[in-house]
Amino acid sequence: MSGAFIVFEGADGAGKSTLCERISEELRGRGKDAVLTAEPTHEGIGAFIRSGSAGEISQRTEALLFVADRNDHTEWIQEQVSQGKIVLCDRYFASTVAYQSARLDGDASEMDWLIRINDEFIDIPDAIILLDIDPEVGMGRVGTRGEEISKFERLDFQKQVRSNYLYLAEQYGFDVVDASMTRDEVFKKAMEIIEAVIQ
Numbered sequence: 001m002s003g004a005f006i007v008f009e010g011a012d013g014a015g016k017s018t019l020c021e022r023i024s025e026e027l028r029g030r031g032k033d034a035v036l037t038a039e040p041t042h043e044g045i046g047a048f049i050r051s052g053s054a055g056e057i058s059q060r061t062e063a064l065l066f067v068a069d070r071n072d073h074t075e076w077i078q079e080q081v082s083q084g085k086i087v088l089c090d091r092y093f094a095s096t097v098a099y100q101s102a103r104l105d106g107d108a109s110e111m112d113w114l115i116r117i118n119d120e121f122i123d124i125p126d127a128i129i130l131l132d133i134d135p136e137v138g139m140g141r142v143g144t145r146g147e148e149i150s151k152f153e154r155l156d157f158q159k160q161v162r163s164n165y166l167y168l169a170e171q172y173g174f175d176v177v178d179a180s181m182t183r184d185e186v187f188k189k190a191m192e193i194i195e196a197v198i199q
């Protein structure tokens with residue numbers, strides 16, 4: 001059985017995490033060996049990023065930390081795929097390009113730099129599903145999650161993130177799914193994309 005590497009991307013509140021879990025359950029129900037993972041990871045450098053212990057660091061240093069976490073994670077992903085597993089990954093390199101570029105004011109040369117620093121350390125996913133959502137709707141969802149609003153979740157910032165994602169989607173051929181549809185419709189669309197690559 002050959003494995004697959006599927007990535008889910010989207011601005012905050014797009015519904016990625018819930019969708020990933022549902023897809024993972026669906027695939028397991030069909031007898032597939034699906035594993036769910038996310039970035040930043042919850043180990044090593046990923047856990048360090050999530051803990052906020054890095055303190056006052058520059059935006060570029062923060063971007064390098066995300067990539068360093070990804071380097072170790074990619075080795076793990078490759079191992080899983082080589083064992084025939086379907087890896088469902090909640091965020092990957094496009095998150096660094098979309099978010100850190102927005103942190104760096106969306107400057108085109110910064111975006112190029114972010115793409116370059118990722119280049120050597122990533123694996124090309126079999127599919128990248130971008131859940132596209134109007135930030136006003138996405139932010140409403142974040143607000144109802146009852147979590148602390150992080151620095152990544154401000155509206156203007158999310159608008160820039162969305163625009164970066166749509167640019168990347170066009171450049172690299174991501175599968176864009178309208179995340180304002182019902183959960184069932186989004187799930188159906190995502191499953192169609194996945195079915196086409198796991199045959």
Ligand code: TMP
Pocket residue numbers: 012039040066090091092093095096097099100150152153
């Ligand atoms: P999460 O909400 O999907 O757990 O992601 C945590 C936050 O980290 C989210 O706001 C996006 C941000 N992030 C980046 O800024 N750059 C990255 O490379 C990744 C993977 C996440």
